[in-house]
Structures are given as C-alpha cells and as structure tokens.
Amino acid sequence: MNYKLITQGMMLCLLAVVVAGQTSFAQQLDKKIPFDAQVRTGKLKNGLKYYIRKNAKPEKRVELRLAVNAGSMQENDNQQGLAHFVEHMAFNGTKNFKKNELVSYLQSAGVKFGAHLNAYTSFDETVYMLRLPTDKQEVMDKGFQILEDWAHNVSFDNKEIDKERGVVIEEWRLGRGAGQRMRDQYFPVLLNDSRYAKRLPIGKKKILENFKYNTLKQFYKDWYRPDLMAVVVVGDIDLDAMEKKIKQHFSRLKPVKNVREKKLYPVPPHQKTFVSINTDKEAPFSQVQIIYKKPLKKVKNLTDYRQQIINRFHSGMLNQRLRELTEKADPPFINAGFYYGSFIRSIDAYSGSVLANGDDILGGLRVALTESKRVRKHGFTKGEFERYKKTILNSYKRAYNERKKTDSKSFAREYVAHFLQKEPTPGVKFEYEFVKKVLPTITLAEVNALSKKWITKDNRVIIINAPEKKGVIVPTEAQVRTVLKEVAFNAVKPYKDKAVGTKLMDKMPTAGKVTNTKTYPKSGTTELTLSNGIVVTLKPTDFKDDQVLFNGYSLGGYSLAAAKNHVSAIYASQIIVASGVSKFKAADLRKMMAGKSVSVKPYIREVTHGVSGATTPQDLETALQMTHLYFTQPRKDETAFKSMKNQYKSMMQNLMANPNFYFQDQLTKIKNQNHPRAAGFFPTKEELEKIDLDQTMAFYKRIFSNGQNFKFVFVGNFKVDKIKPLLEKYIGSLPTTQQKATFKDLGIRPPKGKVTKKLYKGKDPKSQVHLSFMGAAKYSTKDASLIKALAEALSIKLIEKLREEKGGVYGAGAYSYMQKKPYDNYAIVVSFPCAPNNVDDLVTATMGEIKKIQKSGISSKDLKKVQAQQIRSMETNMKNNRYWLNTLRSAYVNEKDREKITEYEQSIQALNSKDMQKAAQKYFDMKNYIKVVLYPETMKK
Structure with missing residues (x-):
C-alpha cells in the first residue's frame, strides 16, 4: 500500500473541502447585514419610525429617545444657532407642561437634569434623551407625553425665548478660548469652505441676541416633522405596551406637505495638500492633525462589515507602535494615534493626531508620517497581526458575555445611530459569531494593503495648532511641505517586533492560608483574613457576567516620605507603571496581555496607597499575578523614567497660559495655602527636576513591602470558594512585617476666615466662580448625608435662580464631601461660569439661596425631589460593581458599618427640612469660606 499517495489524496480532499468552505463563506458575504431580531421596529403612517427593545439593565428603568434628523446644517443664514436654540426651548414649556413644570415634575420622579434628562444638537441631528423609572405608570405616561410634546408641541413663548437667549449665549461663552479661535481658522481649510465650515451648532452671538421669534419657530415648523423623526424605547418594559404608547402619542403628528428637501452637503475634493498653521497665546499644547479625507462608504453588506474589522487591525497595530515610541527616553511626541472612520455625514477620513513634544512640532509630524510610511512600505509583522487578532476577538467576546447585562443606554445610542446614519445593528450575538468566522479569513496582506488606499496626496490636510510663545518654534507652511517631501523620499527600515514571554511568573509563590472567615449577610460580603495578616472582603455579584473589580489599600501614602523626597514619592506609582514589572517593560506587558482583559495599577495618594484592578473571571489569575509582581518586583527603568519626565516637561511649557x-492651579494653591507638601494641580519644572529615580524606587519598595496592613476588596462575578485558592496563592504570599499601618498628618489645611481672591487670565469675556465652604468638622455618617442632600438641594435652586430666572449661566451646581483622614473635615463647593459683569449679581443670588435654606430650611417640594433623586440613584447603584467597590473601600477608610450600606432608603427618608436647616447653619459659615473668581486680563486694573 502506497502510504505517500494516500496521504496526498487525503490532503487534496481536505483542501477541496476548505476551498469549498471558503467559497461558500465568500458568497455569504454578499448578504445584507441582518437587523437585530430582539428589536421591534415599525413606521407610522406619518413617516415616524420607532425602535423598541426589552432590556433589564438597569432594572425598572427605560431609556427614551426622540431623534430628529436635522441640525445646524439645515439652518438658513439668519438661523445660525437656532437648531440648538430650539432644543433649549423644548425644556422651557410645551402644550402640556408650562415653563419649569417639565423639569420640576421629572425631578420629583427622581430624574436628574443633565444626567437623566438632556439633549444635544450637532451638524446633522438633534437628539433628546430621557431615562425614566418604569415602576410608576403615571411617570411613564407623562414621560411619553413629554416626548410627544418635544416632537410637535413646544410652546415658544416670546418671553421665554428672550430669557433663554442669555442661557444659550452663556453656553456660547463657555466655548470661547484658544481652541475655538484656532478652530475658526482651520475649519474653512479642513472642510474646504463647505457649508459645514459655516454652520457650527452653537451659531453666531449676534443672531442669538437678535433673531426674530418667527425665525426660530420656522425652523421648528420646517424640520421637526415625523418623516425626519424616530422614537427609541429601550428598558425594563413590555414591548406591546410600549408600541401601543408610541402609536397613541406619535400618530397625532401630522405629515407635512410640500416638505423642504434635506440635503447631504458635500465637502469639495482637492488635489493639493492643504496646510493650516494656527497659533494662540492661550494654547496649552502643540498639536498636529493629519487628515486624509475619503469618499463616504456606507456599510451595507457583510463584506463591508468584514472590511470594518480589517480597518481596526490597521489602526490598532499602528497605534501600538506609536505608543512604544512615547516610551523612549526622549520621545518624539507625547502621544499620537491614527483612526479610520466617519468624519462628518458626507465623508469618511483616515485621521491622525499628534501631541507634539515641546517645540519640536516638525519632529512629531515627521515621525508620525514616517511610521505611517513604514507600514505602507513594509507592512505589519505576523506577530503583531496574531496578537491583535486576539485583542479584537477578546473585545467581541466580552461584549457577547455581557449581552444580558448591557446598559439600556448603549442600545438606545446604537438604534439612534442606525436611524440617523444607517449604522449596522445586527446584535452582539451575530457580531461575535461573525467575527469568529471571519477572523481566520482575514490576511495580513489585506491589512497591509490599506495604507496605499488611505495615505494619498489628494484630499490631504495638515493642521498645526501651537502656542504663540517665545521659544516655541512654529513651522512655516514651506517647512511642513518640505517634511512631506522628505518623508516621501527617505528610505525606511522594517519594524522589528520583539518577542515576549508567554507567562508573567517563572516561579509560583508559596501560598498562604485563610485563617479566619466572617460573613456579613446584609451587605452580602465575606471577609477573609489571610495568614500574612491581609484582610480581604469579597462581594460576589451577578451585575456583570464578565467583570471583576478589586482594590487593595493601606494607610500611608506619600505622607510617609521625607520632605526632601516628597515629589519623588508623589510620582512613584506613575513611574512604576511606566516601567513595568519583573523583567517586562510596559510595552512587553501590553504584548503579553493581547487577548486578555487585565488592568492593574498601583497608586499613591496623600494618606493611602495601594493597587486597583479590573479584569474578567477568566483573566483573574493573571491580574492577581500582576498585582503580586507590583508588590514584589517593581521594575527600575531609566528610559521609562526619563520619558515620563520629558513628557511632563513638555506638557508644562505653556499649560499655565x-x-x-x-x-x-491657583485654586489648588489657595485652598492648601501653598503648603510645600501638598500635591499640586500639575508638577512644576522645578518639582520635576527634584524627582530622583533611586529615591522613587526606595520609597515605593518601602511602602509596598508590608502587605499585612493592606485591605483588599473584590467585587464581581466570582464564587467565594473558587477565588479563595487564588487569593491564598497571590495575596496570601505577599511579604509582611509587624509594623502597623499609619500615616502622617502633613498639616495641609484651607485658610481660615473669609478669603476672596480675584485672578486674571485670558482675553475672552468670561469668568469662573468658585465658592468653597470647608474646614475641620467631626466626621459622622448623618452629617455626611445631610451636606450631600444640602448640595443637591442647592443645585436645584441654583439652576432655577441663576439659569431659569436670571439667564446668567448655562450650568451651576454644588457638591460636597466629608472624610476622616488625614483629619476630620468637610467641604461644600459651588461653581459656575458666567459673564464677568454678572459675577457680583450671581454670587449675591447664590448667597441668597444659601441664606434662605439657613433661615427656613428647604421646601417640602424640593425635599421630595432630593429624596426621589437619591433613592432612584441608589436603586441603580446597588446593582453596580464600581459603586460597591468604592463604598466598601470607603467603609474601611472612614470606619463605617458595611451592613448599613443597603439601608439607604431609611436614611434618605429620614432627611427633613429642620435637620438640613441646622446643617446649613453649621456648614455654610458666612465668616469662613473661600471665594475665587477668574476674570479676563482686560479687567485687571
């Protein structure tokens, strides 16, 4: 028997099967991308479309969207800014909700303005967003009535229009600055004087101040019509009931006859490379943008969808190379990245962005273009390709694993995009199965071929934005074109892909043991004490199927460093992260983690230090190994150290302009009275020079050498019995000493008395107001809850007073905190931006609202709003891993009873006006607060 012939015959048969399979798969790629079967869609007779999906994450919540396929591109010349103004007016009175009733009612139902109730306007669309609780029929009914009113029953009361002019102009004011001034210069170049360059959604101040009422109403009449609208409903709902509601409410919209045509405005092509160079004294960084504009490519069939995946390979692998370059001792740029995708509605683009290192703008441009050319000339390596294949597959796998725990707002966003831009919506199950099938068919040659398609001389734009400052060498257009020619003609060598190991630890540590176990039934936690003294709290959950979060901390932080080593201690953890662990550089770790979901980082704060991590159940052991190595084998890397210092120096060059x-920066210094041991807003040049690598390493090793004082919290999808052996092995084996954990109170305190400071910076007519009531106060859980409620109640009143009544701000709010370490202290902070000439009036009004609370407490109406919002927030927090992680860690740090975490409703319901009044009298001390106001330089005397 001829064995050789039989083997060849078998191989031929196998090859025939493979070829046939590939042919069959290739034929399948001609099919259209299916639409997610879990979504119910429909179209009313008037042309309005709808999307409905049942999704139980979060429970008892629904996401509502009204998408209008019209934006600033549809404005007439005398309507610039009015698409956005219409959006504002939707919150200022409708047929069924008078002025303020809409927002006020929703607040009483636990809906937060901004967080759960919002909208946005862009070039081509306007989208209204509303998250509602579903357990009260009245709220659901009114929610749909609100959505319907937005669609065709906005009131447009003339007085309210005039009031809202101030609010919109304050939003316009917020956008002023160096970025806006440079954008105004390069937008006409980038968009080749197309309509897009002339229709920024915020509009023109002169028009906003003077437009006629009917001009605004005409935009609403022309473009808010059912054939340009979609309603999206996603949440813990009944599909049939929601479809009935949509039909009930939105069938009332009458179809419009003789409609205005909605055009897709083009961006004219150009053969020559455009260059735009812009400078501004207030620009903090030097940035280069490289844009290759491409014809719009709609993703219609599976071939197109496959191509999108190929595109991800190219951008992902190139960006990994660019990141490696930032880790050189003298990096060519601070960061850089290239991406391919939708640019605006009418074009796609292959776009690159480079944050230049110091004043070497041309150097950053040259290196970015050279790396692009290296790919174009030599392609990517097989090693890069195989690693990134794992990365892509892992991202789809995680999405698939979380398909039942995906937040409803993610689905809502997806369906809005499908309506507005026909983005594919096949569903995560189809996507994952498709990617598993298609990845083996994608070749390295296909990925490498993209550079020649994307990197072309036509439709290319180079934009440089830089500080106007002595010492910053801003290139000329001629120099930019010279660099383009140099890169085009210079030879480049292939990229060398360094091989990395396959495992983090060559030798496994000697495991410890669990010596004590304690359960806490109310909080659903288990506390383990390990043989080395480390305490671990476990909170198994089913909130996410593919998530495990953890945090280990000890008292100490940079407070333990000697004064002379203070700066080295502050930045020690950042230096270690940049350096890697054991024998692996940071870049090596990234390569090893391809296909894994592992994020582990040490941190060092004022009085605590530790390690935080996020991973998946299947990658938990790898995350624990990395944690162990950050404790036991931090890596000293001179190159990484120099790289970080150089990047910080570069970023600081014009930051304070x-x-x-x-x-x-100034606010931070005022609050800590310029204390030499306080961590600044950003390191100064002098501080950077003080960082010493040997001191950094010595301090880091000292504070992480004693594991006994650490307390770990793990929250996520795991079983206590299954995680125990891993904790014993990697946490129970950490070295410990008998030294007790402690920290030093460095004496950093806010100033006492009434402190007022005026700062002058910038040329734009805008101010920033900051009020801080802060100081020593004995910590108590009750008072922490009271000042939190006070801040929320004050935020409601500030929006009513400063925005709705006075039209003086776009946004205003307050927040609070109370903590035990480094000393018992509290803060209630109020902040808002505004026009400089309105500062005194708005500050007086703010103080007036505070004094009202001190005198009379808060009204029952506002108290109910605060309680409803807090209860509704806690309902979702109780199903959130991150919330539990932070709260359990806080329970350790602030010595709180973890068993009371679930008793939130009782404490919220116990809030009353009298207690809040007393708290306001105690903590809003009118003889002890900080007021800092930023004014433009033109107002400096």
Whole structure:
C-alpha cells in the first residue's frame, strides 16, 4: 500500500473541502447585514419610525429617545444657532407642561437634569434623551407625553425665548478660548469652505441676541416633522405596551406637505495638500492633525462589515507602535494615534493626531508620517497581526458575555445611530459569531494593503495648532511641505517586533492560608483574613457576567516620605507603571496581555496607597499575578523614567497660559495655602527636576513591602470558594512585617476666615466662580448625608435662580464631601461660569439661596425631589460593581458599618427640612469660606 499517495489524496480532499468552505463563506458575504431580531421596529403612517427593545439593565428603568434628523446644517443664514436654540426651548414649556413644570415634575420622579434628562444638537441631528423609572405608570405616561410634546408641541413663548437667549449665549461663552479661535481658522481649510465650515451648532452671538421669534419657530415648523423623526424605547418594559404608547402619542403628528428637501452637503475634493498653521497665546499644547479625507462608504453588506474589522487591525497595530515610541527616553511626541472612520455625514477620513513634544512640532509630524510610511512600505509583522487578532476577538467576546447585562443606554445610542446614519445593528450575538468566522479569513496582506488606499496626496490636510510663545518654534507652511517631501523620499527600515514571554511568573509563590472567615449577610460580603495578616472582603455579584473589580489599600501614602523626597514619592506609582514589572517593560506587558482583559495599577495618594484592578473571571489569575509582581518586583527603568519626565516637561511649557488650567492651579494653591507638601494641580519644572529615580524606587519598595496592613476588596462575578485558592496563592504570599499601618498628618489645611481672591487670565469675556465652604468638622455618617442632600438641594435652586430666572449661566451646581483622614473635615463647593459683569449679581443670588435654606430650611417640594433623586440613584447603584467597590473601600477608610450600606432608603427618608436647616447653619459659615473668581486680563486694573 502506497502510504505517500494516500496521504496526498487525503490532503487534496481536505483542501477541496476548505476551498469549498471558503467559497461558500465568500458568497455569504454578499448578504445584507441582518437587523437585530430582539428589536421591534415599525413606521407610522406619518413617516415616524420607532425602535423598541426589552432590556433589564438597569432594572425598572427605560431609556427614551426622540431623534430628529436635522441640525445646524439645515439652518438658513439668519438661523445660525437656532437648531440648538430650539432644543433649549423644548425644556422651557410645551402644550402640556408650562415653563419649569417639565423639569420640576421629572425631578420629583427622581430624574436628574443633565444626567437623566438632556439633549444635544450637532451638524446633522438633534437628539433628546430621557431615562425614566418604569415602576410608576403615571411617570411613564407623562414621560411619553413629554416626548410627544418635544416632537410637535413646544410652546415658544416670546418671553421665554428672550430669557433663554442669555442661557444659550452663556453656553456660547463657555466655548470661547484658544481652541475655538484656532478652530475658526482651520475649519474653512479642513472642510474646504463647505457649508459645514459655516454652520457650527452653537451659531453666531449676534443672531442669538437678535433673531426674530418667527425665525426660530420656522425652523421648528420646517424640520421637526415625523418623516425626519424616530422614537427609541429601550428598558425594563413590555414591548406591546410600549408600541401601543408610541402609536397613541406619535400618530397625532401630522405629515407635512410640500416638505423642504434635506440635503447631504458635500465637502469639495482637492488635489493639493492643504496646510493650516494656527497659533494662540492661550494654547496649552502643540498639536498636529493629519487628515486624509475619503469618499463616504456606507456599510451595507457583510463584506463591508468584514472590511470594518480589517480597518481596526490597521489602526490598532499602528497605534501600538506609536505608543512604544512615547516610551523612549526622549520621545518624539507625547502621544499620537491614527483612526479610520466617519468624519462628518458626507465623508469618511483616515485621521491622525499628534501631541507634539515641546517645540519640536516638525519632529512629531515627521515621525508620525514616517511610521505611517513604514507600514505602507513594509507592512505589519505576523506577530503583531496574531496578537491583535486576539485583542479584537477578546473585545467581541466580552461584549457577547455581557449581552444580558448591557446598559439600556448603549442600545438606545446604537438604534439612534442606525436611524440617523444607517449604522449596522445586527446584535452582539451575530457580531461575535461573525467575527469568529471571519477572523481566520482575514490576511495580513489585506491589512497591509490599506495604507496605499488611505495615505494619498489628494484630499490631504495638515493642521498645526501651537502656542504663540517665545521659544516655541512654529513651522512655516514651506517647512511642513518640505517634511512631506522628505518623508516621501527617505528610505525606511522594517519594524522589528520583539518577542515576549508567554507567562508573567517563572516561579509560583508559596501560598498562604485563610485563617479566619466572617460573613456579613446584609451587605452580602465575606471577609477573609489571610495568614500574612491581609484582610480581604469579597462581594460576589451577578451585575456583570464578565467583570471583576478589586482594590487593595493601606494607610500611608506619600505622607510617609521625607520632605526632601516628597515629589519623588508623589510620582512613584506613575513611574512604576511606566516601567513595568519583573523583567517586562510596559510595552512587553501590553504584548503579553493581547487577548486578555487585565488592568492593574498601583497608586499613591496623600494618606493611602495601594493597587486597583479590573479584569474578567477568566483573566483573574493573571491580574492577581500582576498585582503580586507590583508588590514584589517593581521594575527600575531609566528610559521609562526619563520619558515620563520629558513628557511632563513638555506638557508644562505653556499649560499655565491657558485660563482654565491656570485657574485650577491657583485654586489648588489657595485652598492648601501653598503648603510645600501638598500635591499640586500639575508638577512644576522645578518639582520635576527634584524627582530622583533611586529615591522613587526606595520609597515605593518601602511602602509596598508590608502587605499585612493592606485591605483588599473584590467585587464581581466570582464564587467565594473558587477565588479563595487564588487569593491564598497571590495575596496570601505577599511579604509582611509587624509594623502597623499609619500615616502622617502633613498639616495641609484651607485658610481660615473669609478669603476672596480675584485672578486674571485670558482675553475672552468670561469668568469662573468658585465658592468653597470647608474646614475641620467631626466626621459622622448623618452629617455626611445631610451636606450631600444640602448640595443637591442647592443645585436645584441654583439652576432655577441663576439659569431659569436670571439667564446668567448655562450650568451651576454644588457638591460636597466629608472624610476622616488625614483629619476630620468637610467641604461644600459651588461653581459656575458666567459673564464677568454678572459675577457680583450671581454670587449675591447664590448667597441668597444659601441664606434662605439657613433661615427656613428647604421646601417640602424640593425635599421630595432630593429624596426621589437619591433613592432612584441608589436603586441603580446597588446593582453596580464600581459603586460597591468604592463604598466598601470607603467603609474601611472612614470606619463605617458595611451592613448599613443597603439601608439607604431609611436614611434618605429620614432627611427633613429642620435637620438640613441646622446643617446649613453649621456648614455654610458666612465668616469662613473661600471665594475665587477668574476674570479676563482686560479687567485687571
């Protein structure tokens, strides 16, 4: 018998089967992308479309969307900014809800303005968003009535229009600054003087101030019509009931006759490369954008969908190369990235962005273009390709694993995109199965071929935005074109892909043992004490199927460092993360983690230090190994250290010329009275020079060498019995000493008395107001709850007073905190932006609202709003892994009873006006607060 002939025959048969299978699969790719079968869709007789999906995450909640396929591109010349203005007016009175009734009613149902009730307007669309509780029929009924009113029953009361002018102009004011000024210069170049360059959604101030009422109403009449609308409903709902409601409410919209045509406006092509160079004294960084505009490509069939995956390979692998370059001792740029995708409605683009290193703008451009050319000339390596294949598959696998626990707003966003831009919506199950089938058919040659398609001389735009500052060398257009020619003609060598190991640990540690177990039934937690003294709290959940979060902390932090090593201690954890662990550089770790979901990072704060992590059940052991190595084998890397210092130096060069960064930096110094041991908003050049790598390593090893004082919290999808052996092996084996955990109170305190400071920065006519009531106060859970409720109640009143009544702000709010360490203290902070000439009036109004609460407490109406919002927030928090992780960690740090975490409703219901009044009298001390206001430089005397 001829064995050789039989083997060849078998191979031929196998090859025939494979070829036949590929042919069959190739034929399948001609099919249209299916629509997700779990979504019920329909179209009313008037042309309105709808999407409905049942989804139980979060429970007892529904996401409502009204998508209008019209935006600023549909404005007439005298309507610039009015598409956005219409959106504002939708919240200022409708047929069934008078001024303020709409927002006020929803707040009483636990809906937060901004978080659960919002809208946006862009070039081509306007979308209204509303999240409602589903357990009260009245709320659901009114929610749908609100959605219907937005669609065709906005009131447009003339007085309210005039009031809202101030609010919209304040939003316009917020957008002013260096970025806006440079954008105004390069947009006409980038968009080749197309209509897009002339229709920014915020509009023109002169028009906003002076438009006629009917001009606004005409936009609503022309473009808010059912054939341009879709309603999206996703949540813990009954499909039939929701479809009935949609038909009941939205069939009332009358179809419009003689409609205005909605055009898709083109961006004219160009053969020559356009270059736009822009400078501004307030620009904090030097940035380069490289854009290759491409014809719009709609994704219609499975071949197109496959191509999208191929595109991901190219961008992902190139960006990994670029990230490696940032880790050099003298990096060519701070960061850089390239992406392919939708640019605006009428075009796609292959776009790159480079944050330049210092004043070497041309150098950053040259390196980014060179790396693109390296790919174009030599392609990617097989190793890169195989690793990224694992990364892509893992991302789809995670989405598939979480398909039953995906938040409804993600689905709502997806269906809105399908309506507006026909984005594919096949459903995660189909996507995962398709990717598993299609990945083996994608070749490296297909990925490598993309560069020649994408990187072309036509429709190319180079944009440079840089600080106007002495020492920053801004290139000329001629120099930019010279770089383009140099890169085009210079030879490039292939990329060398360094092989990495396949496992983190060559030798496994000697496991410890669980010596004590304690259960807490109310919080559903188990506390383990390990033989080395480390305490671990476990909270198994089913909130996410593919998530495990953890945090280990100890008292100490950079407070334990000697004063001379203070700066080295503050940045120690960042340096370690940049350096890697054991024998692996940071880049090596990324390569090893391809196909895994592992994020582990050490941190060092003022009085605590530790490690935080996020992973999946299947990658938990890898995450624990990395945790173990961050404790036992931090890596000293001179190159990574120099790279980080150089990047910080570069970023700091003009940062303080920007009014926003300057304000935050000065505010931080005022609050800590320029204490030499306080961590600043950003490191200064002098501080960076003080960082010493040997001191950094010595301090890091010292505070992480004693595991006994650490307490870990694990929350997510795991079983206590199954996780125990892993904890014994990797946490129970950490080295410990008998030294007790402690921290030092560095004496960092806010100033006492009434402190007022005026800051002057920037040329735009805008101010930023910051009021801080803060100081020492004995920590108590009750008072922490009271000042939280006070801040929320005050936020409601500030929106009513400063925005709705005075039209003086776009947004205003308050927040609070109370903590035990480093000393018992609290803060209630109020902040808002506004026009400089309105500062005094708005601050007076703010103080007036605070004094009203001190004098009379808060009204029963506002108290119910605060309680409803807190209860509704806690209902979702109780099903959130991140919330549980942070709350359990806080219970350790602030010595709170974890068993009371679930008793939130009782404590919220116990809130009363009298207690809040007393708290306001105690914590809003009118003789002890900080007021800092930023003004433009033109107002400086």
